[in-house]
Amino acid sequence: MSSSEAPAAVGVPAETAPTESVAAAEVGAAQLDGSGPPGNGSELTETEAEVEVKLADLQADPNNPLFSARSFEELKISEELLKGIHQMNFRKPSKIQEKALPLLLMNPPHNMIAQSQSGTGKTAAFSLNILSRVDLSLVAPQALVLAPSRELARQILGVITHMGQFMTGLKTLPAIPDPSKRNTRFEAHVLVGTPGTVMDMLRRKLINSSTIKILVLDEADNMLDQQGLGDQCTRVKALLNKNIQTVLFSATFPPHVIQYANTFAPQANVLTLAHDELTIEGIKQLYIDIDKDNDKFATLLKFYGLMTQASSIIFVRTRKTAEVLEQRMVQEGHKVAQLSGALEGPERDRIIDQFRSGEAKVLITTNVLARGIDVQSVTMVINYDVPTMPDGKGADPETYLHRIGRTGRFGRVGVALTFVHDKQSWQQLNFIASYFKTDLHPIDTSDWDAVEDMIQKVIRSSRAGKSTEEMTAIITGEA
Numbered sequence: 001m002s003s004s005e006a007p008a009a010v011g012v013p014a015e016t017a018p019t020e021s022v023a024a025a026e027v028g029a030a031q032l033d034g035s036g037p038p039g040n041g042s043e044l045t046e047t048e049a050e051v052e053v054k055l056a057d058l059q060a061d062p063n064n065p066l067f068s069a070r071s072f073e074e075l076k077i078s079e080e081l082l083k084g085i086h087q088m089n090f091r092k093p094s095k096i097q098e099k100a101l102p103l104l105l106m107n108p109p110h111n112m113i114a115q116s117q118s119g120t121g122k123t124a125a126f127s128l129n130i131l132s133r134v135d136l137s138l139v140a141p142q143a144l145v146l147a148p149s150r151e152l153a154r155q156i157l158g159v160i161t162h163m164g165q166f167m168t169g170l171k172t173l174p175a176i177p178d179p180s181k182r183n184t185r186f187e188a189h190v191l192v193g194t195p196g197t198v199m200d201m202l203r204r205k206l207i208n209s210s211t212i213k214i215l216v217l218d219e220a221d222n223m224l225d226q227q228g229l230g231d232q233c234t235r236v237k238a239l240l241n242k243n244i245q246t247v248l249f250s251a252t253f254p255p256h257v258i259q260y261a262n263t264f265a266p267q268a269n270v271l272t273l274a275h276d277e278l279t280i281e282g283i284k285q286l287y288i289d290i291d292k293d294n295d296k297f298a299t300l301l302k303f304y305g306l307m308t309q310a311s312s313i314i315f316v317r318t319r320k321t322a323e324v325l326e327q328r329m330v331q332e333g334h335k336v337a338q339l340s341g342a343l344e345g346p347e348r349d350r351i352i353d354q355f356r357s358g359e360a361k362v363l364i365t366t367n368v369l370a371r372g373i374d375v376q377s378v379t380m381v382i383n384y385d386v387p388t389m390p391d392g393k394g395a396d397p398e399t400y401l402h403r404i405g406r407t408g409r410f411g412r413v414g415v416a417l418t419f420v421h422d423k424q425s426w427q428q429l430n431f432i433a434s435y436f437k438t439d440l441h442p443i444d445t446s447d448w449d450a451v452e453d454m455i456q457k458v459i460r461s462s463r464a465g466k467s468t469e470e471m472t473a474i475i476t477g478e479a
């Protein structure tokens with residue numbers, strides 16, 4: 001692929017989080033991050049023992065984002081939290097956890113803007129700060145976390161609740177749309193929600209803003225950039241005390257958002273990465289060149305067997321395509337789940353929970369789930385549509401990175417496969433590859449058995465810790 005095109009403005013995913021109008025919901029069966037059930041027992045899913053062995057190697061390599069020179073004990077975390085972390089099976093901090101935590105825990109508190117690759121444990125980094133600062137004797141909101149989707153808010157709440165399980169009396173609550181909780185007061189130490197609902201609750205004084213001392217924006221570039229969410233986050237901040245600790249985390253911070261981020265979190269400690277540091281070694285990026293738009297579906301069908309061996313996510317551009325694709329897959333006799341902002345909250349909760357548990361193996365979705373969702377068993381991400389800006393024309397490299405980051409979590413491996421079917425989609429993918437200075441490998445579709453064999457080999461080989469050169473040889477058939 002050519003790498004001659006210059007980077008353009010980047011950032012806004014095609015689909016925004018749903019409009020919110022109502023009150024908080026129970027977290028229900030939110031995933032317990034890092035302690036969720038092990039993979040779904042497929043031959044493509046790594047056993048926990050294999051992951052452990054490889055993780056130890058990765059965490060000992062200073063060039064790896066999972067490396068840390070210090071232990072959690074050395075990071076001055078309370079006994080209760082250390083117990084929580086160990087319960088979650090965290091042995092050593094990742095680089096972002098090791099770097100961010102001392103800065104976050106400093107007194108007086110400092111703001112922070114922090115960037116780290118997808119799946120490297122940003123949630124735990126900001127959650128440990130929150131839990132370290134909560135005063136359990138005061139049952140009133142002290143920390144507020146905002147996320148772009150209800151699924152991500154529920155997931156983060158699950159992590160904080162799990163991590164703080166040994167903090168006697170700790171109360172956490174979701175603040176996501178739930179008509180049954182519309183007039184309920186939020187009596188908890190930590191609230192995690194979506195901006196619209198939180199703003200509504202703050203305005204109606206159902207959340208006491210005077211006791212809040214920490215505000216975290218997860219997926220902060222998305223939260224500050226997107227038209228609706230950006231306004232809502234700014235309004236939420238305006239309703240809080242002036243001297244709170246403001247913490248912004250994301251895997252991506254495009255330049256135009258960084259400027260606003262600096263205003264939103266002034267005098268922050270900043271941890272950032274260069275473009276070419278953003279891709280994750282464990283995610284093997286492939287593309288498939290398809291003749292016509294119509295053949296995209298036929299090609300997708302051929303991958304179904306591989307998709308169900310572990311768990312997979314298929315990303316499409318619009319809600320309509322998600323619905324149509326689901327119907328067509330079902331007509332073909334395949335079992336798939338579909339989630340987009342068009343569905344009601346409880347239905348969305350049911351579907352994401354089914355996907356987390358492995359009951360549903362293939363999930364068709366839009367950009368609403370492109371960010372933050374952590375389902376460790378996902379070994380394949382398919383970009384049925386190349387991620388683009390809302391106009392459908394310009395490529396959206398940030399969203400590409402977040403989408404493919406749904407696999408390869410914390411040292412695991414995965415395959416990201418993008419469909420290109422015409423000149424425009426080819427150019428869009430080309431732009432993305434050059435933006436991240438990364439090589440994408442083509443798949444030769446003339447022999448499907450060979451394709452299947454190759455993808456299985458990719459996953460097995462990187463599991464065994466093969467070098468990038470050896471991996472490339474497998475993909476190109478030279479191994």
Ligand SMILES: Nc1ncnc2c1ncn2[C@@H]1O[C@H](COP(=O)(O)OP(=O)(O)OP(=O)(O)O)[C@@H](O)[C@H]1O
Pocket residue numbers: 033034035089090091092093094097116117118119120121122123124250251371372373374376405406409410
């Ligand atoms: N120190 C650790 N040791 C082992 N596993 C960890 C550690 N920290 C986090 N994890 C696990 O790594 C996975 C990814 O973490 P998390 O979802 O916080 O990533 P992230 O950096 O927020 O990713 P994204 O950019 O996609 O939002 C989770 O399953 C989490 O439980």
